[in-house]
Amino acid sequence: MINLHKGLNERALEINVPGIRVFANKVALLSDGINLTIGEPNFPTPDRVKTAAITAITRNQTGYSHNAGLLELRESVSRFFQHKYGFHYDPSSEILITNGASEGIDSTLRAILEEGDEVILPAPIYSGYEPVIHLAGAKPVYLNTSKTGFVPDALALESLITERTKAVILNYPSNPTGVTLPRDVMDKLVEILSKHKVFIIADEIYSENSYEEQHISFAEYPAVRDQLILIHGLSKSHSMTGWRIGFVMGPAHLIGHILKVHLSNSICASLPSQHAAIEALEYCRDVPSEMNKEYIQRRDYVISRLTTMGLHMIHPKGAFYVFPSIKSTGLSSNEFATKLLDKKHVAVVPGDSFTEFGEGYIRISYANSMENLISALDRIESFIHE
Ligand SMILES: Cc1ncc(COP(=O)(O)O)c(C=O)c1O
Incomplete structure (x- = not known):
């Protein structure tokens, strides 16, 4: 009998399925289950975006594109960010469609990381970075933000920088906490990071889900543009x-290297999707703010229900998650999520899925219908009372 595990990449064997998927897969088996795990908008894709893709398919625009993506799409990306945030990336050399x-995270990290490198991540943090860092033979170094309102303290972050530090990953608005960074914190981070030869990987995928202030991008700071x-x-x-x-946007020489990794793993992004993306960026710029009106109502409802139950949280200003503390229940975050699922058929994500610094919390995604949220919160309330 051949040992199929022999010869497999040790690091791949060590990767775990993220907590989000573990709980999402379990709740999917329950006919009356409510899934508050996945960070996925429950709105349909805008109609004109769908039509653009259908048109592209009808016109046989179904082949490969330039490896970096259609130039027309890169131009749309460039215009979108110029219009919204006032910063500019050159479509021909500084933008890559993934x-x-x-x-984009995978290609970027694999383009820059080497064995033994360290990557600093304020935690709790989204679980999508750690496996890629691990596969590259690099090491995540976590900055505990649970004592500073989930906001990274710039000096504490600086104290973690060593000569092995290759990059710092910053994800704001944050998954899982919903925290956004105020201007003064960003100024301080930029001041400190610009002094060090480290890459800053800013994952700003939730920028359009900023509910109280306009999102500030790290790309607005010329001092760190090169890194x-x-x-x-x-x-x-x-x-x-x-x-x-x-x-992925960045200086041309870096994008050139990331492009080589990207083209070797996927050649290019799906062409009909690229045509749909042009439509979204050019003609659906108000769609996020329309969705935000709903998200704000849902967020406020979830916060008020949890607060009434005695569960408290940092006020989330972005993304679509609340991250309440469940320490008062005496349960670990995994026990809480497991029992809630078993007894009430509601799936949430245990905080320790976002590193050990998320222990004592759960993540609830309110990217779900109000009807489901009401029912789920009724069940959570009765679970806590029991
Ligand atoms: C912070 C963060 N970055 C990246 C992603 C992945 O996004 P995509 O669906 O575009 O791959 C997610 C998805 O949940 C996320 O929360």
Whole structure:
């Protein structure tokens, strides 16, 4: 009998299925289950975006594109960010279209990381970075933000920088906490990071889901432009998770190297999706703010219900998650999520899925219908009372 595991990449064997998927897969088996795990807008993709893709298919625009993506789409990406945030990336050399932000993260990290490198991540943080860092033989170094309102303290972050530090990953608005960064914190981070030779990977995929102030991008700071790689995409802003369109923006010489990794793993992003993306960026710029009106109502409802139950949280100003503490229940976050699912058929994500610094919390996604949220919160309330 051949040992099929022999010879497999040790690091691949060590990767775990993220907590989000574990709970999402379990709740999918329950006919009356409510899934509050996945960060996926429940709005349909805008009609004219769908029509653009159908038209592209009808016109046989179904082949490969330039490896970096259609120039026309890169121009639309450039115009969108210029218009919204006033910063400029050159479509011909500084923008890469990827298969979702996930592939952008993967190609970027694999283009820059070497064995033994360290990557600093303020935590709790989205679970999509750690496996890629691990596969590259690099090491995540976490900055605990649970004592500072989930906002990274710039000096504490600086104290983690060593000569092995290759990059810092910053994801704001944050998955899982919903925290956004105020101007003074960004100024401080930029001041400190610009002094060090480290890459800044800013995953700003939730920029359009900023509910109280206009999002501030790290790309607005000329001091870090040479070291900044911006990760973005349409999954969240335009309810296009399944279309797999992401963007990587950065200085031309870096994009050139990331492009080589990207073309070797996927050649290019799906062409009909690229045509749909042009439509979204050019003609659906108001779609995110329309969705935000709904998200704000849902967020406020979830916060008020949880607060009444005695569960408290940092006020989330962006993304579509609340991250309440469940320490008062005496349960670990995994016990809480497991029991809630078993007894009440509601799936949430245990905070420790976002590193050990998320222990004592759960993540609830309110990218779900109000009807489901009401029913789920009724069940959570009765679970807590029991
Ligand atoms: C912070 C963050 N970055 C990236 C992604 C992946 O986005 P995409 O669907 O575009 O690959 C997610 C998805 O949940 C996310 O939360």
